[in-house]
Amino acid sequence: MKNKRMMGLFLVSLCCLTICGCQRRQTTSVVSGSPNPNASITYEKGRDQVGVLKSMDAERKTMTFYQPLLEKEATYSYTGATEVLTKNDKAISSESLEIGQVFDLYLKDDKSTLDKVQSSEDVLEYEEVKNIEINTDESFMKVNGVRYRYGSGFQVFSEGKPIDLQEISASDEVTFRGVKGKAYSLVVTKGHGYIKPVKYKDFVGGTMTISGIRILSVTEDMLVPVPEGTYEVSMKNGDFEGSRSIAVERDKTFELDMSLFKSIAKDKGQVVFDIDPQGAELYVNGTMTDYSKPVSLKYGKHSIRVVLDGYTTYAGVVDVQSANPTVRISLAEEEAEISKDDESSVEKESADSQSSVTDTYDNEHKITVSTPAGARVYLDGNYQGVAPCSFPKKIGAVTLTVSKDGYVTKSYSVTTMDDDEDVSWSFPDLVAEGNETN
Numbered sequence: 364m365k366n367k368r369m370m371g372l373f374l375v376s377l378c379c380l381t382i383c384g385c386q387r388r389q390t391t392s393v394v395s396g397s398p399n400p401n402a403s404i405t406y407e408k409g410r411d412q413v414g415v416l417k418s419m420d421a422e423r424k425t426m427t428f429y430q431p432l433l434e435k436e437a438t439y440s441y442t443g444a445t446e447v448l449t450k451n452d453k454a455i456s457s458e459s460l461e462i463g464q465v466f467d468l469y470l471k472d473d474k475s476t477l478d479k480v481q482s483s484e485d486v487l488e489y490e491e492v493k494n495i496e497i498n499t500d501e502s503f504m505k506v507n508g509v510r511y512r513y514g515s516g517f518q519v520f521s522e523g524k525p526i527d528l529q530e531i532s533a534s535d536e537v538t539f540r541g542v543k544g545k546a547y548s549l550v551v552t553k554g555h556g557y558i559k560p561v562k563y564k565d566f567v568g569g570t571m572t573i574s575g576i577r578i579l580s581v582t583e584d585m586l587v588p589v590p591e592g593t594y595e596v597s598m599k600n601g602d603f604e605g606s607r608s609i610a611v612e613r614d615k616t617f618e619l620d621m622s623l624f625k626s627i628a629k630d631k632g633q634v635v636f637d638i639d640p641q642g643a644e645l646y647v648n649g650t651m652t653d654y655s656k657p658v659s660l661k662y663g664k665h666s667i668r669v670v671l672d673g674y675t676t677y678a679g680v681v682d683v684q685s686a687n688p689t690v691r692i693s694l695a696e697e698e699a700e701i702s703k704d705d706e707s708s709v710e711k712e713s714a715d716s717q718s719s720v721t722d723t724y725d726n727e728h729k730i731t732v733s734t735p736a737g738a739r740v741y742l743d744g745n746y747q748g749v750a751p752c753s754f755p756k757k758i759g760a761v762t763l764t765v766s767k768d769g770y771v772t773k774s775y776s777v778t779t780m781d782d783d784e785d786v787s788w789s790f791p792d793l794v795a796e797g798n799e800t801n
Contacts, residue, residue, distance in 0.1 A: 410467040411474075412437070413483055415518050415540070415548045416460055417525070426460075426477065428468065431547045434514040439470070439477045446479040463520040463550035465540050486547060489539045495549075497528060497776075504546055506539045511546040521551040522613065527791065529775040532762065534590045554613040557764070557772055558587045558596065562622035569600025570650055579744065580650055586616070587744035588762055588774045601659050602631065616772055632707070633657035634681070635689040643671035643694060657687070667709075669694060681709045723758040723781070730756050730763075730779065731787045738765040738793060756786060767793050 414428025417436065427438045447457050457480075460466075465486045469479035489507060496505040503512045519526050528549075531537065536553035539546065558573070560566075560581075569581045574595040579587070581598060591613045597606035598621055605624035611617050636645055636654035645654045646668040652658055660683045667690075669677040674694040681690055688707035731753040732740045740747045740754075741764040747754040750765065758781045766772040770793035779786050 410481075411470045412468040413485075413547075414466055414468050416462055416464050416466060417518060418462065419457070419460065421458070426457075426480070428466070429516055429518045429548075431514060431517070431541075431545065434516050436516065439468070440475060441477040441480070445477045446481075448479065448481040450482045450484045452481075461550075462523045463518065463538070463540070463548045465547050486540050486542060491536050491552070492539050493536055494533050495531060495537065495539075497531070499529065506541075506546075510544075511541050512544060513546040517546065517548075519549045519551070521554055526551070527775070529777065530773060532588060532590075532774060532776055533760065551613075553591060555588050555590050555774065556611040556613055557616040557766075557774075558585075558589055558609070558611060558619050559616050560585050560587075560598070560619045560621060562620050563598060565603050566598040566600040566605070566621060568650075569598060569603075570648060572597045572599075578649060582745050584739075584746040585744055586739070586741045586746070586764055586766055586772070588764055599661075604661075614771065616766075630662040631659050632662060632683040632686050632688055634660050634683060634707075635687070637689060637691040638669055639691075639693045639695065640671065640674075643669050643674070643692075645669055667692075679710055681707065683707050725756040725758060725781060725783070728756045728783065728785045729753040731785065732763065732765070732790070733787060734789045735765055735767070735792045738767040738770075740765055763788065763790075765790055765793065770795055 412428070412430050413432055414430050414437070416426060417429050418427045419425070420427075424442065425438050425440055427436060429436050441457065445457070447455050447460065449455060460480070465483045467479075467481045467483045468477060469481075470476065471478045492506055498504070502514070503510055505511075513528075517528065519528050519531065521530075531549070531551065532555045535551050535555060538550045538552055540549075541547040560571070563581065564583075566581045567583055570578055571581050571585075571587075572578050573587070573589060576589055576594065581600065589611055591611050593608065593610045595606060595608050596619060597604065605621050607619070607624050609617050609619060635657050638645060638654065645652050647658060647660065648665050660681075662683050664680050664682045667677075667679055667681050669692050671694055677692055677694055681688075684707045690707075690709055730742070731751065732747075733751045736750055738750045740750050740752055742754065742757060743762050744764070756779060758779055760776065760778050762774050762776055764772065764774045773790065773793060775788075775790060777788065
């Protein structure tokens with residue numbers, strides 16, 4: 364009986380200690396110096412959503428976000444009392460927010476008004492990213508070699524406006540935001556524009572050089588996508604050459620008028636090519652060249668390549684230093700020589716120096732572009748026809764450009780597989796100039 368009474372007293376004491384401990388824990392949460400010593404701290408609730416800022420309406424005081432976790436959009440009101448913070452809790456103005464940034468969203472009780480907007484510290488951010496690999500069939504992209512899935516409604520922005528994911532060129536620079544395994548947004552920080560040569564018929568069949576970018580064959584009705592920036596552009600064809608400096612703006616077309624910059628090239632030699640066996644193809648600076656008559660080449664070095672089925676391809680460099688040199692090339696012996704009494708020279712390239720890339724086509728199958736109807740279609744800058752149109756299938760990463768007078772030109776980066784199948788593409792209607800969506 365005595366033991367039971369002691370056990371009862373022990374349990375009562377334990378309960379009292381527990382209650383006091385709870386009260387003690389509650390009171391230790393009191394703010395030091397508070398006028399009400401019994402008031403507890405109110406803990407801040409967690410974020411309600413994560414959102415990618417898609418647009419702001421300062422007049423209506425609203426912000427629209429894409430919510431990547433829910434894969435949907437939502438529009439919220441904000442007021443002068445809405446807190447806007449950086450990751451480090453620094454207060455900033457709502458006007459300083461950038462489209463495409465990722466924020467933690469805290470809502471008021473009405474669930475329609477923003478209480479606080481803060482840059483999300485959980486999000487990865489990579490700037491100046493190039494060569495993003497995009498797989499639209501499986502909805503993923505590779506950024507810096509890492510794979511990220513993207514959801515429906517995924518946002519890509521250029522100059523504060525949403526664009527299609529496939530409008531990103533391999534040369535574009537973007538800022539990537541996301542978390543491990545999932546992409547939230549892409550913002551194009553350096554995009555591309557277009558060079559459209561005009562009045563250049565004397566250069567057709569020659570070469571066009573865009574400084575620091577590429578060398579390409581000059582064809583009729585060209586429209587060449589290039590990264591925005593300043594370039595020295597030159598064209599050469601036989602005895603004609605011309606060049607000028609240009610500035611290409613994002614999503615704009617620069618009309619390159621070559622008629623004012625055409626001149627007869629000076630210091631040129633008339634090079635005679637004596638090639639054995641007959642029927643071989645001669646490429647000078649990457650362009651197939653008719654050598655049945657002397658070839659006009661400017662003094663200096665030029666790459667040459669001679670190709671014939673059944674023979675080893677010859678690749679070398681000819682250094683033209685006189686008016687009428689003769690270059691003899693024998694594929695059978697893989698040799699080339701120049702007249703002994705001539706100041707010019709020719710030498711074979713080493714295997715390591717042969718870095719030219721040959722385009723691959725599947726001529727048995729076609730690429731068809733159906734829409735936008737009536738738009739001119741270009742494949743890697745070369746005119747193919749007016750949509751709907753079809754043309755031989757080029758294998759690999761290609762750029763399809765659609766253009767129409769009075770409308771904004773668009774380019775799409777696509778990849779075609781060597782799978783013995785035709786490819787069909789339908790692109791969105793072009794937007795009239797001056798009517799771009801904000």
